[in-house]
Amino acid sequence: MSRTRLLTLSLLCASILSCSYSFVLDGKRSMEKYALAPSRNGTTLIDAGAILDASLERTFTSMGMVDPKGSIHTLKSTISSYTVQTVTSPSLSSSDRYRLIVSVNVRVTDEKGKELWQMNFSDTGTFSQGGRAEDALPEAFDRVSQQIARTLVSVTL
Numbered sequence: 001m002s003r004t005r006l007l008t009l010s011l012l013c014a015s016i017l018s019c020s021y022s023f024v025l026d027g028k029r030s031m032e033k034y035a036l037a038p039s040r041n042g043t044t045l046i047d048a049g050a051i052l053d054a055s056l057e058r059t060f061t062s063m064g065m066v067d068p069k070g071s072i073h074t075l076k077s078t079i080s081s082y083t084v085q086t087v088t089s090p091s092l093s094s095s096d097r098y099r100l101i102v103s104v105n106v107r108v109t110d111e112k113g114k115e116l117w118q119m120n121f122s123d124t125g126t127f128s129q130g131g132r133a134e135d136a137l138p139e140a141f142d143r144v145s146q147q148i149a150r151t152l153v154s155v156t157l
Contacts, residue, residue, distance in 0.1 A: 034066060034071050039052045039104075042078055055145040060149055075106065084100055097129070100140055124136075
């Protein structure tokens, strides 16, 4: 491939990646803001609620979805279950890795406590042999928080 074609292709890829367009369902974007209630931990995972709360706060704040003065919509989350799976090690000389799969139930309520929306989310995090399942919580909850925020952006309450 000639240098000119390679340079042209590189510039085209760079311009596409830097494009600021985004796609939103029905041509409108929900600008709802949420109050985040403390998460409930329905599992035996240590500090799971606090880790989920920190991840939700970080994600929702970065997307401008948290109202510091309070909101008519409250997001309530419950960590409902988890499982651990062994991920096969590529060689005998390296240690095994494990996958933690967490499930979180999310509800949005109005100021009177009436449930407006509810959905379950799950995702994974990994940890090394000799570690604890809790080591994978930040990764898993970051993914779950992003799923929740992306979903709520497209929901009309």
